[in-house]
Amino acid sequence: MTDNINIQDIVKTENLVHKKSSVMTENTMHYCPGCGHGTTHQIVAEVIEEMGIQQDTIGITPVGCSVLMYNYLDIDMQEAAHGRAPALATAIKRLLPEKFVFTYQGDGDLAAIGTAETIHSCNRGENILIIFINNGIYGMTGGQMAPTTIEGMKSSTTPYGRDVKLMGNPLKMTDIVATLPGTYYVTRQSVHKPGNVRKTKKAIRKAFEYQKLNKGTCFIEIVSNCPSGWKMTPVESNEWMEQNMFPFYPLGDFKVPEE
């Protein structure tokens, strides 16, 4: 039945089902092959495109690998000092309350130097969306131990694995902010498999919808990989993440609004 159909018959504009979002720029991303940042950028761009809010969205970039996010998303973006993205987002949202404001932060930014800003913004219940990429490592500076590095995980500063007696316990930021009264929607997702990417995209969409209704802080953690920092291939790193990160950082919703 399909013998006489060739690729040229299928590759037509009317048959298009998925292409790179128009909110993404043409710049080639500097991320390492297989990095979860790229996937997350794509879905943030897709949500902005689908909601038609390209002109009304302001993103705050952190310090870390994703500092150059403003080169890849064709929206208004502002760079914050290290860890201070939620504070800056607070100011922008209060001055321009009709805009959609989100921060995009890594674990070194949000869970280490920016802990105070994160917790207080969530506690105040600012109407912002915080997207938190957790790969358990300081990827940009060479794979040093971060507060989120799990027990036994090797990094360049813990070559024998993290020893909690010496280095303390890893920090679960999402669990902490879920207990605060100001947060409205708190969830932990990942972007390593197609199903997870689709779930994360839905979560981001939901968070922007809640922001439209002025409901409070939405916090989405995305457990991600760092193939270069973990010294693995992208596919190996995704498997390692499933086996080692997910038992400690289980995926799922932490705080879902009551309907």
Next chain:
Amino acid sequence: MAKLKGAIVIDKELCKGCGVCVTACPTEVIALSSEVNGKGYNYAEAVNMDACTGCTNCAVVCPDGVITVYRMKV
């Protein structure tokens, strides 16, 4: 019964050869090429396009958004 037939177009110069799409494809359409692109990566290519159903899994997980997916009913 209508059957879905898909096709993918990969921008091989922008591909970084991470191989995430290879594991995401349920019908084993994609493989990494033995050739390298301008950046020196073994880019992804469609080796078994007849099996493609246009499910978009490969494009959804691609960190660099280099895969475009088409689908039609035959």
